[in-house]
Amino acid sequence: MVAGxxxxxxQVQLRDFRCFASLDLSLAPGVxxxxxxxxxxxxxxxxxxxxxxxxxxxxxxxxSALVARGSEQAIxxxxxVHGERRQLLEAEIRATGRNRVLLNRHPIVxxxxxxxxxxxxxxxxxxxxxxKGGPAERREYLDDLLGMLAPRYDAARSDFDRVLRQRxxxxxxxxxxxDDDSTLVVFDEQLVRAGAEIVRGRLRLLARLHxxxxxxYEEVSGSSAPLDGTYQAEWAEAPLHEGDADAVDxxxxxxxxxxxxxxxxxxxxxxxxxxxxxxxVLNDLDARxxxxxxxQRTLALALRLAGHELITDLSGAAPVLLLDDVFSELDAPRxxxxxxxxxxxxxxxxxxxxxxxxxxxxxxxRVAGGTVEAE
Amino acid sequence: MALYEGPxxxxxxxxxxxxxxxxxxxxxxxxxxxxxxxxxxxxxAQSIVDAKDRVSWxxxxxxxxxxxxxxxxxxxxxxxxxxxxxxxxRDIVAIERTxxxxxxxxxxxxxxxxxxxxxxxxLRVKELLHRISGEGVEEIILxxxxxxxxxxxxxxxxxxxxxxxxxxxxIASGLPVGGDLEYADEVTLGRxxxxxxxxxx
Ligand SMILES: [Zn+2]
Numbered sequence: 001m002v003a004g005x006x007x008x009x010x011q012v013q014l015r016d017f018r019c020f021a022s023l024d025l026s027l028a029p030g031v032x033x034x035x036x037x038x039x040x041x042x043x044x045x046x047x048x049x050x051x052x053x054x055x056x057x058x059x060x061x062x063x064s065a066l067v068a069r070g071s072e073q074a075i076x077x078x079x080x081v082h083g084e085r086r087q088l089l090e091a092e093i094r095a096t097g098r099n100r101v102l103l104n105r106h107p108i109v110x111x112x113x114x115x116x117x118x119x120x121x122x123x124x125x126x127x128x129x130x131x132k133g134g135p136a137e138r139r140e141y142l143d144d145l146l147g148m149l150a151p152r153y154d155a156a157r158s159d160f161d162r163v164l165r166q167r168x169x170x171x172x173x174x175x176x177x178x179d180d181d182s183t184l185v186v187f188d189e190q191l192v193r194a195g196a197e198i199v200r201g202r203l204r205l206l207a208r209l210h211x212x213x214x215x216x217y218e219e220v221s222g223s224s225a226p227l228d229g230t231y232q233a234e235w236a237e238a239p240l241h242e243g244d245a246d247a248v249d250x251x252x253x254x255x256x257x258x259x260x261x262x263x264x265x266x267x268x269x270x271x272x273x274x275x276x277x278x279x280x281v282l283n284d285l286d287a288r289x290x291x292x293x294x295x296q297r298t299l300a301l302a303l304r305l306a307g308h309e310l311i312t313d314l315s316g317a318a319p320v321l322l323l324d325d326v327f328s329e330l331d332a333p334r335x336x337x338x339x340x341x342x343x344x345x346x347x348x349x350x351x352x353x354x355x356x357x358x359x360x361x362x363x364x365x366r367v368a369g370g371t372v373e374a375e
Numbered sequence: 376m377a378l379y380e381g382p383x384x385x386x387x388x389x390x391x392x393x394x395x396x397x398x399x400x401x402x403x404x405x406x407x408x409x410x411x412x413x414x415x416x417x418x419x420a421q422s423i424v425d426a427k428d429r430v431s432w433x434x435x436x437x438x439x440x441x442x443x444x445x446x447x448x449x450x451x452x453x454x455x456x457x458x459x460x461x462x463x464x465r466d467i468v469a470i471e472r473t474x475x476x477x478x479x480x481x482x483x484x485x486x487x488x489x490x491x492x493x494x495x496x497x498l499r500v501k502e503l504l505h506r507i508s509g510e511g512v513e514e515i516i517l518x519x520x521x522x523x524x525x526x527x528x529x530x531x532x533x534x535x536x537x538x539x540x541x542x543x544x545x546i547a548s549g550l551p552v553g554g555d556l557e558y559a560d561e562v563t564l565g566r567x568x569x570x571x572x573x574x575x576x
Contacts, residue, residue, distance in 0.1 A: 096397065097397060159523060162522075162523040163523055165490055166490055166523060166527070169489035169490045179495045180494065182495075182534065182535070183489070183494055183495065183527070186487070186527045186530045186534070190523060190526060190527060
């Protein structure tokens with residue numbers, strides 16, 4: 001891969017961002033290892049870089065958590081370099097109220113206007129939840145990948161969430177007059193539109209992702225494993241596959257009719273992608289409940305690596321890779337497999353202790369007491 | 376919790392009730408007004424009173440109007456066979472800036488939103504039906520916002536009006552998804568009018 005294809009973050013300025021009152025940091029392409037004690041702010045640095053890509057924290061916290069205590073706002077400024085192009089992102093992240101975000105000095109209205117500026121893959125110790133956790137974790141994994149591939153999936157997601165809230169409010173009210181019936185019909189149609197787009201996206205994504213997951217699993221575990229996945233939707237009679245993508249609209253419509261009474265009784269929406277699961281099957285056993293801890297860890301790593309590989313293939317550039325303290329959780333064979341697959345893009349690795357063997361960092365940064373020193 | 380003396384706290388409370396004004400901004404505006412020259416503050420108060428006294432809803436289209444009818448309903452040169460449906464009076468301003476549309480308007484004064492308890496009954500839909508039968512309307516252009524609530528409202532109206540054999544179109548292309556008409560620039564909105572399409576119902 002040529003260097004011009006890689007987008008990377010060059011300058012980061014933080015003001016009142018978590019424990020950093022004032023930080024000016026230069027980053028470079030290649031591998032940077034960030035060393036520091038637990039709680040020193042290593043993850044917060046990664047969080048700042050992740051924010052550039054998605055305008056939200058990957059830690060699943062609201063923006064107010066990013067603002068240093070006693071301040072009204074955090075400021076994040078970053079230069080993103082992609083080939084010849086240099087873009088400036090400036091964000092005022094507010095403890096209360098709306099953030100102000102500027103891209104190249106122009107205010108942006110919606111998060112998805114940041115699309116394509118920077119893509120980020122994150123590995124974190126709790127990635128194990130991708131396998132062990134509930135269906136929501138796996139849906140989010142798929143939807144985040146879709147969002148990186150095309151902004152319309154993020155649009156479909158936020159549309160769907162909004163339709164769901166409106167429709168649930170209507171169902172909860174219990175359709176008291178005939179107008180409510182005709183209003184429900186309208187929200188049904190919107191649920192089908194946004195919902196079908198999400199399901200179609202997930203099915204097509206899974207078809208491309210599956211061989212990569214198998215490949216990565218074999219690479220990490222050193223042995224082959226019969227790995228399968230089924231996309232299960234309560235509203236469809238059988239698991240769905242890529243070939244069903246064009247039928248999804250109709251399946252959703254039929255299910256809405258069939259389950260209308262049940263939805264009215266319970267006052268919530270039962271039909272739609274918000275309740276689906278992607279069930280991973282390893283050696284004919286449900287990976288979530290029946291695989292060993294070691295297999296689950298390998299699988300979680302394979303999911304992240306496969307996602308990273310897919311985004312690299314389809315977007316033509318490796319996303320920035322953020323590895324948050326992942327080596328402490330991996331045994332030597334898995335760690336070295338991860339290192340072998342480290343792609344050529346910008347990589348930031350945090351560690352509390354030793355540099356993992358085989359990682360060849362171009363730079364070291366030491367984080368302590370709200371400052372960062374290059375070593 | 377009242378932190379200030381009577382009149383100051385009253386002012387902060389009143390300002391805090393305005394849309395988009397949080398407690399902090401209410402406080403900031405209140406102290407700005409207290410520091411301002413007396414005539415400036417009085418002019419603001421007077422303009423609020425004047426607007427409330429003199430401006431009301433047009434009794435035909437529910438746009439803002441001085442008197443019984445708004446400027447568009449009074450203007451005989453506007454094409455009465457074309458009726459453009461919007462959510463709020465400010466949407467009319469956005470559409471007028473494009474200079475593409477020469478018909479008349481109907482303001483729903485909102486959009487369907489079960490979360491906020493707004494259904495068709497809370498909107499000016501009955502009044503719309505009266506107008507269609509009484510004014511020789513031939514085409515309805517649905518220009519509600521391109522977000523979930525606006526789309527739902529457009530779809531609801533299309534389903535209601537199409538059986539009556541009336542041409543129903545929806546402004547479409549070019550509008551940012553999830554956005555508000557108010558924020559669309561003139562060129563985009565102008566194109567959206569030219570490219571309006573029939574709505575599925
Ligand atoms: Zn009028």
